Amino acid sequence: MNSLTQTRSIVLACALALVPAAAYAEETQHHWGYGGEHGPRHWAEMNAEYEACGVGKAQSPIDIRDAVPAKLDAIEFDYHPTPLHIIDNGHTIQVNYEPGSSISVGGKLYQLTQFHFHKPSEERINGKRYPMVAHLVHKNAEGELAVVAVLLKEGARNPVVKTLWTDLPKEKEKERVMEQVKINAASLLPKNHKYYTFAGSLTTPPCSEGVTWFVLATPKAISKEQVARFGKIYRANARPVQPLNGRAVKVSQ
Numbered sequence: 001m002n003s004l005t006q007t008r009s010i011v012l013a014c015a016l017a018l019v020p021a022a023a024y025a026e027e028t029q030h031h032w033g034y035g036g037e038h039g040p041r042h043w044a045e046m047n048a049e050y051e052a053c054g055v056g057k058a059q060s061p062i063d064i065r066d067a068v069p070a071k072l073d074a075i076e077f078d079y080h081p082t083p084l085h086i087i088d089n090g091h092t093i094q095v096n097y098e099p100g101s102s103i104s105v106g107g108k109l110y111q112l113t114q115f116h117f118h119k120p121s122e123e124r125i126n127g128k129r130y131p132m133v134a135h136l137v138h139k140n141a142e143g144e145l146a147v148v149a150v151l152l153k154e155g156a157r158n159p160v161v162k163t164l165w166t167d168l169p170k171e172k173e174k175e176r177v178m179e180q181v182k183i184n185a186a187s188l189l190p191k192n193h194k195y196y197t198f199a200g201s202l203t204t205p206p207c208s209e210g211v212t213w214f215v216l217a218t219p220k221a222i223s224k225e226q227v228a229r230f231g232k233i234y235r236a237n238a239r240p241v242q243p244l245n246g247r248a249v250k251v252s253q
Helices: 003-030 040-046 159-166 224-233
Strands: 068-070 076-078 082-088 093-096 102-105 108-118 132-139 145-154 176-183 195-201 209-216 220-222 250-252
Touching: 082 159, 102 145, 108 145, 145 224, 159 176, 159 224
Parallel strands: 068 250, 145 209, 145 220
Antiparallel strands: 076 102, 082 093, 082 176, 093 108, 102 108, 108 132, 132 145, 195 209, 195 250
């Protein structure tokens, strides 16, 4: 092999070696999860856009303690049936909701965009965690987010969850549309709508703050088998509780 050919071979080998490394670096930079080097402790390091996960002062979830009773506006739920649009997004099971369902609180209207699940519950009430929680995500015309959290306790089988688990996607990151299957998020709600509220953030990257949280004080039942079924897909997908940093937590009377 002459020197020119040898040089070309070395350059080509180096190039081939660098391509997968660069591709892996780009992929892992955005690949967050719930354990190990991709877990919550490292989210802020993975991407500049995730900085709030490490330096934010109003992060979620929290352990709700010593909530101050207050005369708060009731949450007015206006949820309607919608065809099932379900996706395993690589972090949870999520249901994308068609337009037309909303909540109204204190004169602010928020449209329901999706709901998803965490195991165990991300929120704690006086240190207590529940087997799971459903997060119903809403957005208003100004782009502000409001999340209603429904804590799920072990008990009777949950009819909505039964429908969802029956039609779980077989592939990740590919939405499954079941036009003939109708669901209503209202069925996820307990009868008592008493709630805790506080200013917080998204509980997943980029951990953006400015999110209004409404954690319903009364849990809804889910069966042990239904929790286990979710656990086969996501054994644990809950972010640890975050410091309160002086935030006020109120509870409706």
